[in-house]
Amino acid sequence: NAGVTQTPKFQVLKTGQSMTLQCAQDMNHEYMSWYRQDPGMGLRLIHYSVGAGITDQGEVPNGYNVSRSTTEDFPLRLLSAAPSQTSVYFCASRIRIYSNQPQHFGDGTRLSIL
Amino acid sequence: KQEVTQIPAALSVPEGENLVLNCSFTDSAIYNLQWFRQDPGKGLTSLLLIQSSQREQTSGRLNASLDKSSGRSTLYIAASQPGDSATYLCAVAPPTDGNNRKLIWGLGTSLAVNP
Numbered sequence: 001n002a003g004v005t006q007t008p009k010f011q012v013l014k015t016g017q018s019m020t021l022q023c024a025q026d027m028n029h030e031y032m033s034w035y036r037q038d039p040g041m042g043l044r045l046i047h048y049s050v051g052a053g054i055t056d057q058g059e060v061p062n063g064y065n066v067s068r069s070t071t072e073d074f075p076l077r078l079l080s081a082a083p084s085q086t087s088v089y090f091c092a093s094r095i096r097i098y099s100n101q102p103q104h105f106g107d108g109t110r111l112s113i114l
Numbered sequence: 115k116q117e118v119t120q121i122p123a124a125l126s127v128p129e130g131e132n133l134v135l136n137c138s139f140t141d142s143a144i145y146n147l148q149w150f151r152q153d154p155g156k157g158l159t160s161l162l163l164i165q166s167s168q169r170e171q172t173s174g175r176l177n178a179s180l181d182k183s184s185g186r187s188t189l190y191i192a193a194s195q196p197g198d199s200a201t202y203l204c205a206v207a208p209p210t211d212g213n214n215r216k217l218i219w220g221l222g223t224s225l226a227v228n229p
Binding site for chain 2: 040098
């Protein structure tokens, strides 16, 4: 049982490049989400999904796209990378959006945009 | 609007000390409250989750309490060890009958336990 797996762990991009951050979970969780973590700002929700084929915006969605074609996978796409998107990105999952079961996190992707 | 505050931002204690981390929230209408631990360069690990109807949860040397009326939760760590050094975050889940579906996060308390 691997939990939540994120790839890559580190990435450096040039401004304007695009890339996809991968996230997979093997716990059959309905709810998955992407956060970014920046110093002094805490965790901010980018996008989330309550099940395959259903996604919604969080508090900082601009510049990011998501899709959820399967229960297991929830990739995050940066369309045209900007220096302001330099951050640590975390994928998280829990069984349902409203649940008294804990949320599980991946180890993060550290992204630098030059 | 729900806000979550964790004070102090940083704490340094000698090994063996019992300590309390604080989490305050402004709206008592919550679904649950979770405490997480984050080690440097790592993701977050869930420590304890307290449901709205509960007063406390315990796991090993950790005890988390919840007082909704005062908008406070505390995380008690008994007999602290250097391995407890990490950042501790709390997150509040809003009630299910509202429009807000996201967890509200504190900024965390960075704990250093010195040998």
